[in-house]
Amino acid sequence: MNKVYLDNTATTPILPEVREAMLPYLEEAFGNPSCLHEWGDTAREGMETARAQVAELIGTNPEEIIFTGSGTESNNFAIKGLAMAQQKKGKHVVVSAIEHFSVLHSAKTLEKWGFELSTVPVDKYGVVDPEDVRKAIRKDTVLVSVMHANNEVGTIQPIKEIARVTKEKGVVFHTDAVATAGVIPVDVKELGVDALSLAGNQFYGPKGVGALWVRKGVRIMPLLDGGVQEGGRRAGTENVPAIVGLGKAAELAKSKMTARIKYLTGLRDRLISELPAKIEHVVVTGHPQNRLPGHASFCVEFIEGEAMLMLLNSQGVAVTSGSACTSRALQASHVLIAMGLPHEIAQGSLLFGFGIDNKTEDIDYVLEVLPPIVDRLRQMSPLYSKFTKASKGG
């Protein structure tokens, strides 16, 4: 049976070069980078090389990079840490409606801690209007967070334009760039942000490692207290092998980015044009052009995502969905609902994340196996029979 992995938004595989770079740090170079002996030095050098590689990827200085345990940790750290450090100035934060849960739920925690939260809406493509951010900012606003690109619908946000607003208003601006860093050009100076989150497993690095960049001079309260690792901002012995892998992945991403973008955009555009031609009543979600290179997302009407996922899995195809049934919380994707999609359509969400290992044959295979799956589930669906009866009737 064919095996086709199309869930690179969940995680990319680890490149062989990345694994090779990590291996010594799982073996002889096992030292604790805080230690003042040869073992410590070796580990520290590996870690500092990685810091420089990550800094290079996003156009900044190594001293401003804080390694974390994941994109989620970076986002928690940014939202809670940046807001808490400024609470004397004010207790109001602004986020978009389509943020990742690691941002949204952190913001909800801030509410429990006495902050007020404003949520900025998105349009039908999932785009934030910078003017809405301007309207949401108050005198006591201390933090704005809008993601660079959305992981569920692929839409890239006008971060530069939003940064102009936050700069004008003198508010700290964080962007969750987990979906974009290492995927498309991310330059913190060009974007004009004050803090940025990224994660290794989105660009062929290992899982369990991320980074938060905070502009020099911007204060942040640590989440983890303990030793003085990471400039005293993130205590705990660093995950050196993973950090080294993240660094190597960042270096490769930087050098291969243009070619990767071109290749992945080709795969994406082919599926976006051919899938709706093969299957009736399919909606493309997210912005049609201004989206992540390897990201193709749809809603298949009248059927539910998890059932599609399971049948695709039985054919060797791995994808993901934002349907209520696939989420542990059993709620339809807040992203699709914020974009104004009705619940019954949001339930049919299907997300393809292409990676550099995918081939055009993978698309051929999806286009071969998916239509019968959709047909089979529609034959079972009371919503589809209501629809066909209604269209026959009128």
Place this chain on the structure above:
Amino acid sequence: MPVYSEKVMEHFMNPRNVGEIENPDGVGEEGNPVCGDMMTFYIKVKDDRLEDVKFKTFGCGAAIAVSSIVSEMAKGKTLEEAMKITPRSVADELEGLPKNKFHCSNLGAQALHKAIEDYLSKKKAGGKEL
């Protein structure tokens, strides 16, 4: 994939009694697309027994497997017996359902009961000679 029992997977991959019954004696609908699952059951009754049971389901793997097993459990039973099918007995018959799927996807028994109630109320109204 969600952690489903072999029996759930088997019924999901090969659901029994999918479809609609023409001129059914009773129809029952449960759930809605907002919560993610919706089931419609159709029944044919003869001598107080469920002669035929069919369903259409919009929903996840668990919802489809639940519908399939309920249709199998109900077929041939008397109405009284069928009214005794519960979400618990359905889950047991499926060798368990994931905890978070127990309530939202396990609507089959209710949908079947609604179809039987629909039949009984029609019968009471005398709309149909049975």
